[in-house]
Amino acid sequence: MKNTLMRWKLPIVCLVWQLAMIILFGVFIRYDEESDAHWSVTRMSQNHSLLENQFYFRYPSFQDVHVMVFVGFGFLMTFLKRYGFGSVGFNFLIASFSIQWSLLMQGWFHSLDFSDGKIKIGLESLINADFCAASVLIAFGGVLGKVSPVQLLIMSLFQVTLYAVNEFIILDVLGAKDAGGAMVIHVLGAYFGLTVARVLYRPNLDQKKNESVYHSDLFSMIGTLYLWMFWPSFNSAISNNGDAQHRGVINTYCSLAASVLTAIAVSSFFEKKGKINMVHVQNGTLAGGVALGTAAEMMLTPYGSLIVGAISGTVSTLGFIFLSPLLEKYLKIQDTCGIHNLHGIPGVIGAIVGAVTAAAATEEVYSREGLKAAFGFEGRFADRTPSVQGGHQAAALCVTLLLSVGGGTIVGFILKLPFWGDPSDENCFEDDVYWEVPGEEEAALYSVHYVNSPPTKPAVNGDTQQ
């Protein structure tokens, strides 16, 4: 039996890290121009209307992204019959840490003001912090139920760092575009998480608890639907104001609708007796959102979006049916939530779609101004052509893949150290290792009903009858 006692470890890690955040925020983080009280002065001097504050351009999208991160990812993972607290609760914990840490990391890499050494944050920083948290939560899906909260916090610490480094390389150095994060969020999160899961492979894992029950599947659908509905906001939240945000929404909306039909079609075709499998509805339907992560804001056309959505919904669902068992058998990757199918493959598809769409861009379609705005052909990148841009998009995918596998390997071995309080094999996918589960009698009864109860507790149900 492993020592999973969290009394000292978890409080200390949480408190030390929170203290570090306070100190680092104190040294580095300040309001940006539009959230500072001096804005009333600057605004008047620039003759701006009150509405020309980025707050009004992006706040609705921000809140949708926020819901996706905390309710979407959190509830999506509640499908496990006895890991609902861990799914929602650890999601809450590591996302709350990650957004703080990524405000710092992304600030250092992207928006440090060298004149005063401060990071100036505004609403767009919060959106980017939520994006980074999303990537962390994707990786969480790969190790769900098999790690301790302390391991999750360690993993988040490193992954946020890796995220900022990768983002810096592919957006700032390579000049790639990735508004909805097909690469920076999904590919990175998925392959980082899968590599960690590989290193933490448990040969004797009891897969019987890695299952859903009726109500847990409904809770999970809450997560699915919020992710699905708000994905158009996700893919357009940091796009240029105006037509790019507008177009990002339309494209993602179309793509997601197509994914639903193909995911359900594939599920019904391959599952026994032609029945639909909830796992595919919960996940495959979302592939169209991931697959537009790069190209949503581009002139992909609505029918192009439908094609991408239809293909990615199909491929993702096929992945759940055929690929996941092979990954576990041959590559020894135990992917609890199927992140390879929902974020890995569709993320790679998204990166490729983005590269091709960028390479195919013309002045006729975008207008001269539009092309410059869409791909940032300014400053250092002023003389880029669309086809060169396409090449850099492809390079960005390669960089992301390399960094995520490399980073995942290192972090995986760090997490293997024996003092992080990870659960024993038989306690995986069980809330009561780390959570007070309510009602002793009820808990026992639940263990009769929902979990295969150990033979040493035979009389529970009988007791209540006397």
Next chain:
Amino acid sequence: MKNTLMRWKLPIVCLVWQLAMIILFGVFIRYDEESDAHWSVTRMSQNHSLLENQFYFRYPSFQDVHVMVFVGFGFLMTFLKRYGFGSVGFNFLIASFSIQWSLLMQGWFHSLDFSDGKIKIGLESLINADFCAASVLIAFGGVLGKVSPVQLLIMSLFQVTLYAVNEFIILDVLGAKDAGGAMVIHVLGAYFGLTVARVLYRPNLDQKKNESVYHSDLFSMIGTLYLWMFWPSFNSAISNNGDAQHRGVINTYCSLAASVLTAIAVSSFFEKKGKINMVHVQNGTLAGGVALGTAAEMMLTPYGSLIVGAISGTVSTLGFIFLSPLLEKYLKIQDTCGIHNLHGIPGVIGAIVGAVTAAAATEEVYSREGLKAAFGFEGRFADRTPSVQGGHQAAALCVTLLLSVGGGTIVGFILKLPFWGDPSDENCFEDDVYWEVPGEEEAALYSVHYVNSPPTKPAVNGDTQQ
């Protein structure tokens, strides 16, 4: 025993229709001016600010409507104890198909650009597509649990078409106003769905499974609350920018609040021992939103809204208590979700309120400009008076009623064809006909607990005790 095998039927219908959507989108659908990359050029030539893109006027409302369609309607129907997957899942499937198909149908009827033969879509098109899907989902509520997913897709195909035709007649030809869709969405959806349910009448239906359990009623309340909270967005989403949207929100907010009090009052008064019935809380409280579907954007006044809300909450709840049993007994309409009480009657009330409010409009109340803007007294309708407008509103209700009953009859008989895989009477309201239901042991236990188990499985509970 009927053949409910979906292995071929469902995948083929889904894939063929998705392929058709891709081809038709490719031929017909393009971005509109404000979502096209050329907008940066047009915008500057017209000296518009970045914010003057309809995206910023309507995106928050759109997302609220989107939540109502997918979470609101989806979870509202999860009240059935063993049909949660079907409620949320089929809702997801048919809404995803309907929004694609209605972008085409509504485009052909309303916004085809005859210069190039293309439909130009923007955010407002997406809102209208969601509205159309809402109408389809209302009809779904009438046949919930009694049809196969293939039947639902067929039904959606026809209903979207009917929706576009009806909308064209009453909005474009008759010049009626119906911003929140009391007629085009609610009356059409309800009476179409009820007519289909009538044609598909099952005399030997086992109503014991048509019931809720404790947790399923809570899931259903998620649907109710999202519908209730976001209804102000629904009724104002496509209203004129400015005061009309603002007013639509205020009126709907007031009306809905009044519905809650009267629905609960009526429930407690008529139910046994004065207890409140969750069915009425889940449905009657929403009647005030439906009943403002036409008049929300008009100068109905806040107290006028309270009156409409109070009356419709009362009538809707009385409908559940007294009318639904009569409909089943005498008209042989088995209305699973009570759509007649939530959408039918309140929709008719809403159409009448709209006609009266329009007829009573004066220049004093609206101002000369305001009257023109509110009722579209321009172009072909430039010399209309409010009372003439009221008459046309009433005519629009009649047209909608006729079309919905006529269309429902035809579609009902199409759905009666014997090869769509509909469930047998004893499998109605049961998820496991079309869904893989998790955990065999659990499923068996659930059937003991939640459903009257057949006498041939007596030992399940006993087994777990040994």
Next chain:
Amino acid sequence: MKNTLMRWKLPIVCLVWQLAMIILFGVFIRYDEESDAHWSVTRMSQNHSLLENQFYFRYPSFQDVHVMVFVGFGFLMTFLKRYGFGSVGFNFLIASFSIQWSLLMQGWFHSLDFSDGKIKIGLESLINADFCAASVLIAFGGVLGKVSPVQLLIMSLFQVTLYAVNEFIILDVLGAKDAGGAMVIHVLGAYFGLTVARVLYRPNLDQKKNESVYHSDLFSMIGTLYLWMFWPSFNSAISNNGDAQHRGVINTYCSLAASVLTAIAVSSFFEKKGKINMVHVQNGTLAGGVALGTAAEMMLTPYGSLIVGAISGTVSTLGFIFLSPLLEKYLKIQDTCGIHNLHGIPGVIGAIVGAVTAAAATEEVYSREGLKAAFGFEGRFADRTPSVQGGHQAAALCVTLLLSVGGGTIVGFILKLPFWGDPSDENCFEDDVYWEVPGEEEAALYSVHYVNSPPTKPAVNGDTQQ
């Protein structure tokens, strides 16, 4: 056995009050300038763009607040194993009444137009009405499960009145700032509710039903997460447009993130075996939002927000562990939802943080214009200094505390009158007193599983096996 029959009482109270609302709305309430059809005229005369309607500045925030009131508070309270209907349903009922009544009360006190004796309402009025409802729902949390719906309606009637009076004194007379309502909403709601709970003390209350089960804790997390995610909107919804709303969001976002880490740290440290307690995750994580209720819009700085969030998350969770048992034992306050820990203490912290932040404001930090705008140093308050403002903030806290305890005492004794249909001790925390609970057999089974069944029903489980 007490008479809990609601057949006459509840319908009559609901209907009489709704009728009163209709009459009073008819006499007093009209659209404000921006929601009236004449706006098209005024707008043009003032050369405003269509977007310069408060609707576009505040509608997204309003909808977030709306979700917090109806889903957030409603589902937060569903943690009780057998009181889910009451939590969500009574929340729905009293919030719907309170928003109507507070439109009137707040209108009379704040926005009565003396030229025509009318209250002009717009979107900001709806936000304020929702705020007032939130305060009522906080008090509801203190008496949850121990009162009848009629008592709740009576309590709401008085509390809304008290809210408007207190708001008038501290905002209009004292000139305090309290944009997110640390005082007007949280302190008032908490101490009013606790005082009522004290007066209604039940010495023989069976606390065994005052517990959660596994799924009810997950439902409760829906409430927690929506409150947490949308709290930035809550604290900035009625702030000045522009940088103040923007800053309110950033500060609250930071504070809430810090609360999550400290709440979980404290929970794990003090609970047995270092396990995390869901009660603390459901509540302590939100303390950072309450504690920024006054200062969110001020120049608190992001690290200041982290400090406040970290402290309040800690204190709130410690309150649940150590203070609540003492309150019950020595002060005889049975605080069902722990409102003292979530709203009481953090609200007081928030008021103090607000007073200190205000007192410390300088022209350097805010700019001259910014200082005037932030603290309303205009008109009657034109020659106030920040330190004087700080003093008035502190005075406002004292006034609020006095009024809430005084009001709570009076209302408590009114609610003690014997004809309001309150439940007997053994029926507390039980839905089936006031609600039709579905499925008799199931209900009986549930009482075996989830509740300690009385010895007189031994054969229920056995029965179903025959």
